[in-house]
Amino acid sequence: MRGQCAKRLSILEAAANVFCRQGFSGASIDEIAAAACVSRQTIYNHYRDKETLFVAVVDDVTSRANAMLFSVLSSFPDKADNLEDDLTAFAVRLSKNCVCNHDGKFLRKLVQTEGEYYPHLFESWRQQGPGKLTNALSALLARLSHSGELVIDDFDVAARQFVALGNADLQLVTLFGGTPTDEQLEGAARNAVRTFLRAYGRAYVPQRPPLAVVSA
């Protein structure tokens, strides 16, 4: 039983790598078998055919990614004594563990390449991943807004913008499949949060009067 389980995991991991690198049609069962140090027949023993294996891989990675996202979301700062640093640390965790990590890159790439042909496959990820992220973040930002730390009119928009800003400096790296260094992650998060707070931070609330004060 333990041997079996180990083989299954080995196959799933190897298949994820090969599928990610080559796409569904480009990946070959032989290559996956070799990468998993397993005979081809063993794969067919565990999974009916290539497509079944692919579905299993996506499900596996999706559930792992969802769990990680949930965990990171629950670390969102609730005390606001040092909002900039706390938000920056949160953005780093989000980028590092959900966006730029193995699973995140896998899912984003696969959704792009195979999402058109397996729309139902990634539906769960779409809802539990990006969808959940925006909703949860929106609620968390709303809390900070109600407590007066932030000044936000549309929480959903702000949530999407927070995520987008967090990725702004990483796009060039991730586009080509690379993984940012810790320094890059830290810098990107710092830039993102700084701008986010310039836009939405209480200290930066646009002074209403200035229009009248503008020098004549």
Next chain:
Amino acid sequence: MRGQCAKRLSILEAAANVFCRQGFSGASIDEIAAAACVSRQTIYNHYRDKETLFVAVVDDVTSRANAMLFSVLSSFPDKADNLEDDLTAFAVRLSKNCVCNHDGKFLRKLVQTEGEYYPHLFESWRQQGPGKLTNALSALLARLSHSGELVIDDFDVAARQFVALGNADLQLVTLFGGTPTDEQLEGAARNAVRTFLRAYGRAYVPQRPPLAVVSA
């Protein structure tokens, strides 16, 4: 000669579509031939083999995309009498003609799927596309900053953030290969520019109530 040229274009266009949908290994010459209303032999007549055709397609799309980006960049507002509206219109042009259009989607998708195996192929796009965009935008923002319209400390960061904010509301749509509607483009650009100006505008005061949320 004209017939030949037409065939070539037809092949390039059909190949772009099929490669984009299926990826390199998933695309079949027969399918491309059928889509181009051309016999398979004609394709081999114009292009040595599948890889040569692929390279030609990428070069073709890349040069078109670069030209379009250049054109859009040259429409960046230089008068600042109505910065919010001008920037919003610019962001719409950028999204519509460079990011979410046929060529833009093609290149982003192909870079993700095949970029690892043809790194040199997309190098030109990487430099002339995203690279040029950031540099040019950075210079344009610097102009607005020096003239006092914006308050920016790091122009490169601001340029990347402008692009990222412009995509914030469109990610969910484009991730799955969809094309945003004009309303979505307009709303996304409006939200992006509003936040950008809240962060970098000189004593910016929002002009209008927030638009409805752009949803997937």
Next chain:
DNA sequence: GACGTTTTAGACAATGGTGTCTAATTTGAC
């Protein structure tokens, strides 16, 4: 209308991948 070029349909070998089967071997539980 004639002629060289291009295109076409179809056949073709070669290749590589999928999924099945079998017989031998290894593994793990008892």
Next chain:
DNA sequence: GTCAAATTAGACACCATTGTCTAAAACGTC
């Protein structure tokens, strides 16, 4: 140690695809 289950290597049929080849047809130019 025994026995059943799992794994392995290899062979196999089958299919799709690539790239070549050929002869016939269409095209364009003069």
